Structures are given as C-alpha cells and as structure tokens.
C-alpha cells in the first residue's frame with residue numbers, strides 16, 4: 001500500500017513561496033518516486049488573497065492567519081516563507097513545532113535570533129526543523145557542515161553569502177552601472193530582501209554567517225557579536241583602485257577560530273583577482289570551509305532567486321517525506337541545542353590582515369610625508385603608497401599595508417584625521433590575501 005502523502009502548509013507566497021508551489025507541481029512524479037510518498041501542498045497563507053501570482057491557488061485551503069495554518073490538524077509540515085525575525089514568522093514556526101509539525105524555513109533572520117530556542121522545541125518533540133534555503137540559497141551547505149563533515153574540526157568558514165551584494169558589485173565593476181541601478185535590478189529579479197537595507201548593510205550576510213558559525217564550531221548562535229560593514233559606502237573609485245592593484249571587492253562573511261575566541265566579521269573585502277573567490281560573479285554565492293581532515297572545501301552555486309531557493313526547500317521537504325515516525329532525528333545545529341557551547345567572541349581590534357586605505361587630501365607640502373610617518377608610528381609596514389590626481393587642490397593617496405592589526409590601522413587613520421589634512425572621509429577596506 002502506498003504511504004500517505006505528506007501534507008504541507010505554506011505561509012508566504014512571494015518569490016520563494018510561489019516557486020516552491022510551482023516546482024512541487026512540476027516535480028511531483030519524480031519526488032513521489034524518490035520519497036516513496038507524495039509531497040502535497042494542501043493549504044496556504046499570505047497577506048493578500050487576491051493578488052495575481054501566476055499560480056493556481058484554487059486547490060488549497062486559504063488561511064488569513066499563518067499561526068492558525070501552522071497548528072492546523074490538516075497539515076504534517078509547516079513551510080515558513082514569510083521572512084522577518086519576529087512577528088508572524090516566529091509565532092507561526094513556534095506554534096507549528098508545539099503542535100507537533102515538522103518545519104521547513106528559508107528565514108535566516110528568524111534562525112539567527114531564535115534558532116536555538118526553536119531547535120530546543122523541535123528536539124524535545126522529535127521533530128525536524130530544516131533550513132537549507134536559509135544560507136547560500138541552493139548550495140547544500142547546511143547538510144555539508146552538519147552531516148558530511150561529521151568528525152572534522154573546522155578552523156575557518158568564509159564566503160560570499162549574499163546574492164544581491166555580489167550581483168551589485170559584479171555589475172558595477174563589469175558594466176560601470178550605478179549602485180542604485182544594480183540594486184533595483186536585483187530587487188526586480190527577486191534576489192533582495194523585502195527591506196534591501198538588510199542586504200546592502202550586511203545584516204543578511206551576518207544572519208547567515210551566525211548560523212554557519214554555530215554549525216562549524218558547535219556554539220550558540222550570536223548574530224549580535226559580528227563585526228559588520230555593508231557595501232553602501234563602496235564607490236566606483238574603490239572598485240577601480242582595487243582592480244589597478246590586482247584585487248576585486250567582495251562582501252565576505254568570515255568566521256574563524258583564534259586564540260582568544262571565534263572571530264566573526266562581515267565587510268567588503270579585497271581579494272586577489274586571480275583567487276577562486278574573485279571569480280564568483282553575480283547572484284552566485286560561494287562558501288569555503290577549512291578543516292583538519294579535508295583542507296579546504298569550496299562550494300559555489302546560486303545564492304538567491306525563486307528556483308534556486310525552492311530547490312533547497314524541496315530538498316528539506318524530501319528529507320521529511322523519507323523520515324519515519326519514531327525515528328530519532330539528528331540535532332538541528334549538529335549537536336543538541338542544549339549542549340551548544342556559549343559563544344566566545346574574539347576582539348575585532350586584534351584582527352590581523354592587509355589593508356587598503358584611500359585618503360583624499362589637501363595638496364599641501366609635507367602631507368605625503370606626514371601620512372607615511374603616522375603609519376610608521378603605528379608600526380604599519382607598507383606594501384605601497386601612491387598619490388594620484390590632477391586637481392590643483394586635492395589629491396588621492398592610496399596605501400596598501402602588509403599584515404598588520406586592526407587596532408594599528410584604526411589608530412593611524414584616527415591620527416591622520418586629527419592632523420587636519422583630509423578633505424573627505426577616509427576609506428578603509430580589508431584585504432584577504434589567502435582567500
């Protein structure tokens with residue numbers, strides 16, 4: 001006798017929700033063959049019942065309230081595709097787990113804030129809380145860290161985790177388009193968050209990084225302990241200067257074990273143009289994982305967009321469809337939520353690396369020498385210092401440092417600012433030579 005279909009309720013019918021419904025219909029035969037049972041959407045919830053989404057919703061029961069859908073006896077699995085770290089997404093996921101439903105979510109903001117609490121409920125009730133779509137879209141990085149790398153000791157995990165930012169930086173560099181133009185296009189293509197500030201100011205990357213950190217290092221999720229800088233201050237002049245020096249600018253999320261704790265940082269980063277990560281273009285994401293047994297593993301693929309994200313959601317649903325009642329599921333974040341170690345933060349000031357510093361200065365005698373002196377005072381060794389500009393009053397000075405500390409660079413830039421020689425805000429971009 002064929003197993004009963006897995007009945008799913010989907011809340012959120014935007015870019016991802018509509019793609020999931022479309023793909024489940026298109027792939028239903030193949031999925032049933034693979035899972036031994038059908039995966040059948042039976043009910044949906046969204047804000048606007050009458051909006052034309054290009055899909056037929058007539059066969060599904062409609063719920064105005066996603067929390068009511070989450071707890072409905074008519075579903076086995078609740079799929080949360082609303083977004084947001086609080087509000088209806090949180091209430092609905094919690095209600096689903098408390099009502100004994102498995103959950104699939106693409107919501108990294110939610111997991112970053114409430115992941116451990118929700119994992120405790122899921123684990124106490126023997127339920128699956130699956131979230132492959134939440135980090136790096138279609139790339140199976142959650143499964144890789146949680147399952148395939150069991151036993152490995154991770155020393156560093158880093159990558160390009162936001163499709164919108166990588167799309168913007170790629171098109172600005174390749175086609176000379178404006179930041180705003182590229183952002184609008186990323187929104188049109190369904191890559192950006194409902195509030196794109198989350199993308200361009202780095203919050204989305206931080207949410208994803210915090211989840212990877214927990215999986216990689218077995219610690220609690222701590223999104224508030226991430227050094228954060230977005231890409232909104234990156235100018236065409238920075239992109240051009242980087243290219244002239246043999247670098248490309250990417251928004252990276254980096255988590256690494258250091259002597260004083262775990263360093264988590266998100267910021268625009270200059271990577272060598274010849275590096276693999278520099279070849280990751282457009283909406284593509286990449287995640288590098290360094291471990292004792294494996295060396296470096298690099299995963300890359302589509303990080304945003306309806307179909308790529310639906311692929312991860314459907315993979316999670318298939319895992320639930322294949323699981324059997326009574327089977328003890330693995331922990332949500334790789335080890336039981338109650339046993340995750342407290343997060344121990346490494347100080348950003350102790351971070352060591354190379355730095356690109358762009359200064360706009362008044363063209364006065366001695367300016368160049370005074371900048372070089374401030375660098376020397378802070379024991380910063382320079383790889384290069386170059387002055388550009390045809391303007392009679394203003395010049396651009398570009399410095400590239402050898403490995404130094406964040407503290408030394410902050411002190412030097414602060415002193416240069418106090419010297420009163422700058423005509424504009426200084427620009428500092430970290431360099432990751434080993435990316």
Ligand SMILES: NC(=O)C1=CN([C@@H]2O[C@H](COP(=O)(O)OP(=O)(O)OC[C@H]3O[C@@H](n4cnc5c(N)ncnc54)[C@H](O)[C@@H]3O)[C@@H](O)[C@H]2O)C=CC1
Pocket residue numbers: 011012013014015016017045046047048064065066080081082083084088106107108109133134137190191192193194303304305306309
């Ligand atoms: N768009 C993408 O490429 C990716 C998105 N995600 C995540 O997937 C989730 C959904 O993203 P998108 O589909 O892009 O968002 P969207 O903004 O296109 O769709 C959100 C949907 O949620 C519905 N909604 C909002 N408030 C609601 C409420 N109170 N009750 C019921 N429905 C409500 C809206 O009506 C809309 O249908 C978010 O958590 C996002 O971060 C994850 C990976 C990629």
Ligand SMILES: N[C@@H](CC=O)C(=O)O
Pocket residue numbers: 134136137161162163164165191192193199204303304305
């Ligand atoms: N807004 C996000 C969507 C996927 O997580 C991105 O651009 O990467």
Ligand code: NA
Pocket residue numbers: 132133134135136137138139140141142312
């Ligand atoms: Na993923």
